[in-house]
Amino acid sequence: MRAQAVWIIFIGTVIAVAAAVVAIIGFVESNVTLGIIAVVAAVAAVVGTVLLYRRSGATGRPAFEQALSADFAAAQQGWFHASGLAIDPTRRLLLVGTESGATRIPLSDISSVVYHRTQNTPAYGGNSILALIMLPAVIGSMVHNASKAGLHVTAGGRSYRIIGIQPKDAEVWQGRLADGAA
Structure with missing residues (x-):
């Protein structure tokens, strides 16, 4: 699980941060739809990362x-x-x-x-x-x-x-x- 956990956390964090940056850009440029979709993607990435990490720990x-x-x-x-x-x-x-x-x-x-x-x-x-x-x-x-x-x-x-x-x-x-x- 060691290498798997590192990759799960790293990739999940990068996806969540990228989605958060897109959300900020969307809201700053008054594109509310893009902002909301990006916020949902960021939350989904965080939740998915946590669930995968916990599942990998039960092996x-x-x-x-x-x-x-x-x-x-x-x-x-x-x-x-x-x-x-x-x-x-x-x-x-x-x-x-x-x-x-x-x-x-x-x-x-x-x-x-x-x-x-x-x-x-x-x-x-x-x-x-x-x-x-x-x-x-x-x-x-x-x-x-x-x-x-x-x-x-x-x-x-x-x-x-x-x-x-x-x-x-x-x-x-x-x-x-x-x-x-x-």
Whole structure:
């Protein structure tokens, strides 16, 4: 999902911004029909982007839930946008669910747990040249959020990214994993 999510967000953002620019031009030149059609296109691009992004995030959930119900005695578990975590304290295992399936990791194999926060950029509305100047920064933060933001669990030389986890949840899971690995 990583590359797919980046492209979904990038293309959706470009289409929405282009439609918004056309809407501004339409309203400035008193072409209300063009302006309304462009506003509808911009809203449709944003809604479509969100729906595609959310759909792409559900890919690994069935494998994660199947692994949980099979023989994993999870004391704590959570599914976030596109990945999940569960801890079996008895067997000292971490279950990580991603788009590629579910993986069991011994807690002793975890070498690091790092959270990369999402990036935010200021939003400028209206007929503003500043909004167009800030467009590369907005697209850059969206690409960062789609490709890098999340909780990164490194074990056995491989990094697993937990996508969609909120800062408070990430802090809780960092504590759980630090306690479990000790």
